[in-house]
Amino acid sequence: MSTPSLRHRIACEAARLLDTRRASDFFGAKRAAARAVCGGWARSSDLPTDLEVREALQRLVPVEALEEGASDASRRYAAFATLLEPLESIHQPRRSHPEGDVLYHSLQVYELIRLQRPYDIDLQLAALLHDVGKGIDPADHVAAGLAVLGGLISERTAWLIEHHLEARRRREGTLGVRAARRLRNHECYEELDLLCECDRDGRVPGAMVPELDEALEAIHQLEESMGELP
Numbered sequence: 001m002s003t004p005s006l007r008h009r010i011a012c013e014a015a016r017l018l019d020t021r022r023a024s025d026f027f028g029a030k031r032a033a034a035r036a037v038c039g040g041w042a043r044s045s046d047l048p049t050d051l052e053v054r055e056a057l058q059r060l061v062p063v064e065a066l067e068e069g070a071s072d073a074s075r076r077y078a079a080f081a082t083l084l085e086p087l088e089s090i091h092q093p094r095r096s097h098p099e100g101d102v103l104y105h106s107l108q109v110y111e112l113i114r115l116q117r118p119y120d121i122d123l124q125l126a127a128l129l130h131d132v133g134k135g136i137d138p139a140d141h142v143a144a145g146l147a148v149l150g151g152l153i154s155e156r157t158a159w160l161i162e163h164h165l166e167a168r169r170r171r172e173g174t175l176g177v178r179a180a181r182r183l184r185n186h187e188c189y190e191e192l193d194l195l196c197e198c199d200r201d202g203r204v205p206g207a208m209v210p211e212l213d214e215a216l217e218a219i220h221q222l223e224e225s226m227g228e229l230p
Contacts, residue, residue: 006037006038006042006046007046007047007048007052008048008052008056009037010030010033010034010037010038010042010046010047010048011033011048011052011053011055011056012056013033013036013037014026014029014030014032014033014048014053014056015029015053015056015057015059016033017029017032017033018053018057018136018137019057021086021089021135024138025137025138025139026050026053026137026139026144029053030047030048030053031047034046034047050137050140051147054136054137054143054144054147054148055147057136057147057148073220073223073224076152077216077219077220079152080125080128080129080152080216081212081213081216083129083132083135083148083149084103084106084128084129084132084212085103085212086135087101087102087103087106087131087132087134087135088101088102088103088104089101090102090103090134090135090138092105096203097203098203098204098205099202099203099204099205099207100205102131102134102135103212104209105131105202105203106127106128106129106130106131106132106202107128107209107210107212107215108201108202108203108204108207108209109127109128109130109195109198109199109202110124110127110128110209110210110215111202111207111208111209111210111215112127112198112201112202113126113127113194113195113198114127114218116194116198117191117194119222119226120191121219121222121223121226122153122154122156122157122160122191123157123160123191123194123195124219124222125153125154125157125219126153126157126160126161126164126191126195127195127198127199128215128216128219129145129149129153129157129161130145130160130161130164130195130199131145132145132148132149133145133146133147133148136148142161142162142164142165145161146158146161146162149161156188159186159188159192160188160191160192160195163183163192164192164195164196164199166179166183167183167192167193167195167196168196168199168200170183170196171193171196171200
C-alpha cells in the first residue's frame with residue numbers, strides 16, 4: 001500500500017475515533033487508528049498530520065449527522081447538534097469553570113448573548129459553538145473547532161470563534177500591542193468583546209439555560225424569520 005493511501009486511511013480512522021469519542025486527543029487517535037489499520041506498528045512517516053485528521057473529521061461529521069433528503073439548513077443544525085452534544089461529558093477545572101461541563105457553559109454564553117443581541121445570528125452561533133473544539137482536541141480547541149465547522153458557519157461567526165481567546169488575552173493585558181490594535185480595528189470587534197465578556201460571565205453554577213435543542217431551534221427559526229437561510 002502506498003504511503004499516501006495508508007496515511008489517508010489512518011486519518012479517516014482517527015477522525016472516526018474522535019467523532020465517536022473513543023479517542024480524546026489527536027495523538028491518541030492517530031496511534032489507535034494506526035494499530036487498527038496496520039494491524040500493529042506503523043512508521044512515523046505513515047502517520048497523518050493533525051491537519052489531515054481535522055480535514056477528515058470535517059468531512060465525516062456533516063455526512064454522519066444528516067438524514068437523506070434533509071434541507072441544507074437541517075443538515076447544518078444536525079451537524080451542530082452532533083458536535084455539541086458530547087460536550088456535556090467534558091468537565092473543566094473547577095477553579096476557572098465552576099459551572100461544570102462545556103455544554104452547560106456554552107449554553108450560558110449563548111443565553112447571555114441572545115438577551116443582549118436577540119437578532120444577531122452569527123454572534124449567537126459563535127457563542128454556542130465557540131468551545132466545540134474541546135470535544136475534538138482540547139490542546140488546540142479553536143483550530144479543531146474551526147476545522148470541523150468549515151462550510152457550516154459564516155465568515156463572521158468563524159472570525160469571532162477564531163479570535164475569542166485573543167480577546168480574553170487583550171482584556172487580561174497579555175496580548176501584544178500590535179495584535180490588540182488589529183482586533184480593535186476590526187469591524188466586528190464590538191461583537192468579539194461582547195462574546196469575550198459573556199464567555200467570562202457564563203460560568204455560574206445553577207444558571208438557567210435552554211436545552212440544546214431549544215437553543216438550536218431558536219436560532220434556526222430566527223434565520224427563517226429573517227430570510228437568511230440559503
